[in-house]
Amino acid sequence: MARDINTKKLKKNAFRYSKVRGETASRIRIPGGVINAKSMARIAEVAEKYGNGTIFVTNRQGVELPGIALEDMDAVNSMIQSIIDDSGVNQEERDKGYPASGTRNVVACPGSRLCPFGCYDTTELARKMDKMIFPSHLHVKIAFTGCSNDCAKVRMDDFGFIGMTEPQYDPNRCVSCEQCIKYCSIRSVGALSLVNGKVVRDTAKCIGCGVCVAYCPTRAWTRSKEHYFRVVIMGRTGKKNPRLAEDFIKWADEESIFKMVRNAYAYVEEYIDPNALEGKEHIGYIVDRTGFDEFCKWVLKDVNLNEKAEVASRVYWGGRHYDRSNDLM
């Protein structure tokens, strides 16, 4: 039988177009980067049975199984069904694999499940976000990181969410040991100082990393009951204008960030370049075209940010513009 493969459908079904003729790679989606050992064993089985016996661990916490014959895609799709079930990824039809690949795997650092500095459960929110936005063919990258260390490198994404806690201070439990001041200065931004034996926090400077809480020996510093987020937007890699995401909102709440992402999808549907190659365009280029104000109008629609939240009045991005100049400094 003649080999007649619809490569557009293949890609949207989360298979890779490979340079090796006749081969493909299966792309396994792992929202939040956590997967059960049983599913990992299943991934190994698929790689052994249909792939070339190797597993490629991707930058976005998924895995790819290379060396799969194009003819085996249906068989692979039914074999990875248990993995899709296990990871809770939305699907349209059973045994048909992933229904989209445009909206990329939602990334998360280990977060508060493991990390002493994690300000929230990054894996949980990544999974919740994936449930909300997937499947979609729009090219969107979202990542969650537990604190300002940004181990998930969310500044490379369209939307990055950095965990924050608002340090709560009980002066009656403070013994002026100054460890919070010392470690805020060494590990963070130096937002604390001692006045008359008690600690004063520069609320404008404080980035909500929680280092003071981690080092306080008496529980004078504790974490806020509320989990907060710094929202950074429109970071990207790429050939034209790679750049880091810039701060959009600080002290945002969970409900608001989910609403903003949902709104962002509507904004992209409205303004994406109708001639975009393969229907894919980084949101940042759309924002560059429509202007920041139009982006805000859409993204903040019906969003009731908590009282603490502060929104940037203007965002400027840097990075290199290779489309304008490739000269070295």
Next chain:
Amino acid sequence: MGYVLSRDSFTRVLKKIGQSRRIYAPVNKVGEGRFTDVDVVRYDFVTEAPEIELDKKSDYAFKEILTPLSQTLFFFTEDEVKEADMDEREVIIFLRSCDLHAVKRLDAIYLENKFVDPFYKRIRDKVRFALIGCGRSYEDCFCVSMGTNRADGGYLFSVDMIGGKYYFDVKDDELAAIFASEAESEQAVEARYVTENEVKVTIPGNVPVSVYKDPLWEEYTVRCINCGRCNFVCPTCTCFTMQDIFYTDNGRVGERRRVGASCMVDGYTNVAGGGQYRRTNGERMRFKVLHKIHDFRKRFGFDMCVGCGRCDMVCPEYISYANIINKVNDAVEGGAVNG
């Protein structure tokens, strides 16, 4: 007399007792631990039975009411001084046997150490105790080795929660009447106590000066981060430092405070002229450990440490103080063999 009460009736007893007294007990503070969504058990005032954490061991000790972490002693302005007010009500502290033994150590330091500390005494005079029975030994406990696993009196009543019911052995006649009025039944009750811990220590007898120079301490110069958490959670650490504060908007008015101090934290042994007696964390560890299991005993006749194990529980570097005690004992015994 022994009484069995439901949770609601225990709350009613607390309300009656609380009409003229404050109740100070271990409380599970949700999300107030060091890490995200981690609880901490520390002492606070309570009014209802469910608030009292009877299952977990408290991370911080009861001592914060007797020796507050930060306490204003008096206020001053120009030539006048006024002592800070205090709540005059009696306080009932819920604590376990090890902690009740710790009270004896605090009293030794503040009341029997040559002179009486009036700021300690004025609150100490208002404090009574309720014993929390121990149905099991907790992680890091070594009370049996320290002889503090059982309380011989010194408390108004004991409480044990077993299968959702509260069991009280009430020693105080006035309170017995209150308990009797709410009790489901009267029966013989004895506070539970443990007879064995997983962790065991052997306290050395006389510690020769050679142990001060023993290389065993050097390890802690590297491992310890001198955070002082072991001191702040310890029920017997009593050190404090003084602060004279002049208010920033009017420097002619101010207050004198005393705040908790730690022999592990930087600054503790600093003296005028830039001197510092114990620079390395190993030296500080040596001072702390020998104070708890040797030096205090030389003055008061009993060891300071009560074996609650909170210091081991809180240490971010997984340093076991209990293990150090055994290492010291080995060094002492080894030294004796070697002459």
